[in-house]
Amino acid sequence: QKEVEQNSGPLSVPEGAIASLNCTYSDRGSQSFFWYRQYSGKSPELIMFIYSNGDKEDGRFTAQLNKASQYVSLLIRDSQPSDSATYLCAVNNQGGKLIFGQGTELSVKP
């Protein structure tokens, strides 16, 4: 089992819809969780981090964490074509290394 798993997609949603991206992790002791966005040919950009169970909202983005289920998700409301990118889920292990999922490709159709 991979340490961090994501559906590779592509996930296609129409403009204005809610995009839901999911991630599971295997290390029950993980404490910090991140979502990065990576446009093609660019480096990853941090868009959300979450440490506590529950929801965290920032603009159109909401991160959800459920440590009991070892599950973290990212919701993007009112999706825009500019949101089309690969979204990387990452978990911080002891020592500060990030363990990445394989990424989910999101395509928002106008």
Add this chain to the structure above:
Amino acid sequence: GAVVSQHPSWVICKSGTSVKIECRSLDFQATTMFWYRQFPKQSLMLMATSNEGSKATYEQGVEKDKFLINHASLTLSTLTVTSAHPEDSSFYICSARALAGARDTQYFGPGTRLTVL
């Protein structure tokens, strides 16, 4: 937010030459920086962990004598690809670890695209 720069943004070199890539944290101090490599359509691959004032820790399968890492200050880490070959052509990305209280976050540089002819 935390800003990390890389220089150069792209480089083309001949086979057998060495290339140095710089990674700087511009508005925070980073005792730890990380170097990644990414091939087209593939995931990020961690190459090494760079610690200020000490030797880098390399991931399994990464040649430490080929990829020299120096972290001479709290804001600068360098990666030197020695005797580069075409198979070293890739997108090299650094990240800097920012610690603030309980927060432990990595911010990525914009990356350096290396092409070895």
